[in-house]
Amino acid sequence: MHIVTIERAASYDRPLVKDALTNLLEPLGGMEAFVRPGERVLLKANLLTGKPPEKAVTTHPEVVRGVIELVQRAGGIALVGDSPGIGGLNWVAEKSGILAVIRATGAQLVEFANPQEVPGSGMFKRFALAEAYLAADKVINLPKLKTHEMMTMTCAVKNLFGTVVGTAKAGWHLKAGADREMFARMLLEIYLLRPPELTIVDAVTAMEGDGPSSGEPRQVGLLLAGTNPVAVDVIAAEIAGIPNKLLYVERAARKLGLDGADRATIATRGLPLPEARVTAFRLPHISDVQFGLPSFLKNRLRHYLTSRPCAIPEKCRHCGICADACPPRAISVKDGRLVFDYHACIRCFCCRELCPDGALDVQEGALLPLIKKFL
Structure with a gap:
């Protein structure tokens, strides 16, 4: 069984987030189950663009702070990185409040640069991913739960598209973006090249509507965690009330038979799932209903x-x-x-x-x- 843990966090109050993260990871063995002393641990945050935390576009700085402190307590060296969609990394980190957290905690902000070619083993034969991501001893994936105009939802798997460096993302959109099912397959193949050891989802304030950057903040009051990003996404979508038929990544994962795609193989711990569910998210405009047509x-x-x-x-x-x-x-x-x-x-x-x-x-x-x- 794949375990996904759920914990309440009513706000981004610092002590509250710290306690919630500790409780969230306890059923998984705590941060010590993932981090050994001296390991370089990359926190792959969502740093899409330079928006303030209240806009719910990026991973909230207090969640990043809490995870950094847990990594450091376990003896790890905390790194924070991403490849923003627009703007330089330092500017985006500053505007989102994450740079101040990095400075306060003594963590390191790492640029996703120096793309390294990695052979694929599926539909796509090669990828070039950020050297910092591939070289880290451990990776903790820190997505924000948001709707997405192309994929309907962006969470654990989609967050790893940020390991593609800079303008190369546009190339993948051009190569695979005209077919949403193909794009979802590409996202899954990137995830499988170097799976993160742990995923922690910031769903305290999520985003609904025309996400991932033009939607509205949605108070959910939850944190989620798990070792399998596909399973985490399945539970996140269930909490958000998003229909399976609109979840391109999850549909592609089921078609490929990936671990975590079968709901029957996922168990939740912590807050009971019925208590975690919220009124269904307002979704983006249905942008494509052509799937299945010749x-x-x-x-x-x-x-x-x-x-x-x-x-x-x-x-x-x-x-x-x-x-x-x-x-x-x-x-x-x-x-x-x-x-x-x-x-x-x-x-x-x-x-x-x-x-x-x-x-x-x-x-x-x-x-x-x-x-x-x-x-």
């Missing part, structure tokens, strides 16, 4: 069955960040407005994810409102 129908109906990004003119300041972030280069700034090439657009919504001003909206395909009634 290719010739997908091509004909794509415009009607998918949502697409569009500008909010009064918010857009034409900074060009969305155009630079767009993997297929389907966005340009012309004559003081954004122009979208929807034939080239792969509907990955990287533009919305990285827009610093929330100046991009979603326009639904003509048939989506009708189809939503039957989903």
